[in-house]
Amino acid sequence: MPFLSDIELGKCIRENQIEPVYFLYGKETFLSQGYLKKLIGKAVPKGTESFNLQLFDGAALDMVSLRVETEALPLMAQRKCVVLKNPNIEKLTKADFEELMEMVQDPNPTTVFIIFVNAYDLNPKKSAKVRKLGEAAAKSGVTVDFCPKTGSELIKIIKQRAAKAGSTIESPAASYLVERCGTSLEQLTVEIDKLTAYRPQTEITKKDIETVAGISLEASVFDLSKAMMQNNFNRAFAILDELFLCRQEPLAILAVLNMTFVDLYRAKTATLASKSVQDVCEIFAYKGKEFRMRNAFRDVPRYSVKTLRSCLEILAEADIGLKTSRTDGRIAVEKVLSSILQVINVQRS
Numbered sequence: 001m002p003f004l005s006d007i008e009l010g011k012c013i014r015e016n017q018i019e020p021v022y023f024l025y026g027k028e029t030f031l032s033q034g035y036l037k038k039l040i041g042k043a044v045p046k047g048t049e050s051f052n053l054q055l056f057d058g059a060a061l062d063m064v065s066l067r068v069e070t071e072a073l074p075l076m077a078q079r080k081c082v083v084l085k086n087p088n089i090e091k092l093t094k095a096d097f098e099e100l101m102e103m104v105q106d107p108n109p110t111t112v113f114i115i116f117v118n119a120y121d122l123n124p125k126k127s128a129k130v131r132k133l134g135e136a137a138a139k140s141g142v143t144v145d146f147c148p149k150t151g152s153e154l155i156k157i158i159k160q161r162a163a164k165a166g167s168t169i170e171s172p173a174a175s176y177l178v179e180r181c182g183t184s185l186e187q188l189t190v191e192i193d194k195l196t197a198y199r200p201q202t203e204i205t206k207k208d209i210e211t212v213a214g215i216s217l218e219a220s221v222f223d224l225s226k227a228m229m230q231n232n233f234n235r236a237f238a239i240l241d242e243l244f245l246c247r248q249e250p251l252a253i254l255a256v257l258n259m260t261f262v263d264l265y266r267a268k269t270a271t272l273a274s275k276s277v278q279d280v281c282e283i284f285a286y287k288g289k290e291f292r293m294r295n296a297f298r299d300v301p302r303y304s305v306k307t308l309r310s311c312l313e314i315l316a317e318a319d320i321g322l323k324t325s326r327t328d329g330r331i332a333v334e335k336v337l338s339s340i341l342q343v344i345n346v347q348r349s
Contacts, residue, residue, distance in 0.1 A: 003134070003143045006031055012142070013038050018079075019141035020107035023134055025117040026146030030186035035144075036083070036116050043081040043112040052080040058087030058117075063096050070103050070111050081112045086119040089129050097129060104136045113141075148288040149185060154178050157185070158192050162204060165196035169204040175291065176206050182216035183288045217248055221256040222295070228337060229264075229299060231344050236337055250329030251322055254336065258315045260292075265308045267296035272305070307343055314339045 004012070006028070012018075013035070022039065024032050044053045054069045056062075066084060074080035092100065100115075107113055115137065124131040124145075137143045149157065158174040169177075169192075181191050191213045195204045198212045220243055227235040243253055270280045277293045280286070286293055300308075318336045321327050 003138050003145070006035060006144060006146055009035055009142065009144050010038075013042055016042065018043055018112060020109055020112060021104050021137050021141030022112070022114040022116075023104070023137035023141075023143040024114065024146070025120075025122045025130075026144070027121060027148050028146040028185060029118040030184070030189070032116070032118055032144075032146040035146075036114065039112075039114065040081055040083065043079060043114075045077045048075065048077050051075045052077050054080070054082045056082070056084045058085055061087055061092075061096070063099050067099065067103060070113050071108050072111075074110055079110050079112055081114065083114045083116060085116050087115065087117070088120065089117070089122070089133060090127060092129070101133065101136055104133065104140055107140050148183060150288050151175065151178060151183075151290045154183060154185070154188065154288060158188060161189065161192045162196055165193070166201045167196040167199055167204055168202070169195075173204060173206050173209060177209050177213060179222075179291050179295075180209060180215055180219050181213055182218050184216075187214075187216070217243075217252060218256050218259075220248075221253060222260055224253075224337075225257060225260040225264075226299070228340055229303065229344060231341060233341055236341065237334070240333065240337060244330055250333050251319070253333055254315060254319050254322065257336070258312070258319065261308060261311050261315060263292050263296040264300050264303070265305075265312060267293060267300045268303065268305055268308055271297065271300065303344075310343045311340050314343070 018039075024036060026032055040053065052074050056066050056069075061084070066082070069082050072080070087100075089097070103113060104115075115133070122130045124134050134143045134145075155171055155174040155178065158177060159169055159171070162169045177188065177191060177195075181187055191209075194212050195208055199205075199208050220239060224236055224239040224243070227239060240253075266280055266284065267277075270276070277290070277297050280293050281290050314336055318332050322329060322332050
């Protein structure tokens with residue numbers, strides 16, 4: 001089997017095409033966790049889990065015990081399942097990595113050996129070990145990189161989940177839900193379940209989302225930055241008060257605020273270079289977050305490159321200050337808001 005997408009993996013599981021080796025990893029951890037559960041359910045006969053399912057913690061890996069379990073025969077079943085969770089592949093010794101590679105390259109046909117990583121962000125392009133392990137697993141079985149979903153894919157998932165519960169939601173409302181709650185599939189699943197319970201057997205609207213759905217830090221800070229760019233002093237500080245009331249960390253607020261202004265700066269320079277939203281999304285990592293760049297292109301025309309650079313400099317200085325001194329976090333963030341509002345006000349005058 002080659003490298004598969006999560007959709008292709010799901011199809012194989014439904015059709016009972018179970019392979020001896022799986023290497024599952026990727027940033028979309030909610031999805032990967034769900035597929036791991038489905039895979040184990042297919043690989044291990046119901047009622048035999050106590051002796052045909054062996055779980056190994058990669059943080060305290062005993063390679064000898066792992067090898068013994070992968071080679072042992074199943075009891076009262078055609079196969080058993082061995083799951084190795086979150087091994088730190090980069091930190092494995094040469095001997096341990098070679099041992100793991102041998103288990104992957106020459107698997108026991110009566111064992112389903114699953115290497116599952118969701119605690120680390122693995123990148124085959126940057127790690128020779130991850131690349132070699134992925135290629136070996138794909139040759140003997142299946143390798144899946146659970147990538148973040150694009151905006152259109154998230155909208156489709158939201159609509160399908162609503163329909164399954166007997167409700168409906170149109171694409172504009174689903175897109176608004178993503179903007180409000182973020183791109184985490186786990187969080188979106190929780191929110192759409194809340195909405196279908198709130199509006200059973202009917203259409204979910206933008207008003208319903210504003211009433212029921214929570215708002216992510218990213219969305220709150222986007223509203224904060226929007227208020228700042230509109231030079232709305234009172235609104236900006238009211239949103240900041242709400243963020244601190246919800247016990248958001250100053251560094252986290254600064255990080256998302258910086259991300260928002262980076263989006264604006266990229267949109268501005270792209271516009272000046274006659275580039276499109278799609279051009280920017282292809283160059284930078286906006287998969288699943290394309291709406292951020294669309295919003296940036298929409299809001300940025302009235303601001304100069306100089307203004308945006310000044311805002312980024314203010315944010316950078318504040319970030320360094322918070323990380324290298326005992327400055328009060330709230331005061332530091334309030335100073336950032338005041339300084340950026342002053343820069344914007346100067347441009348407008």
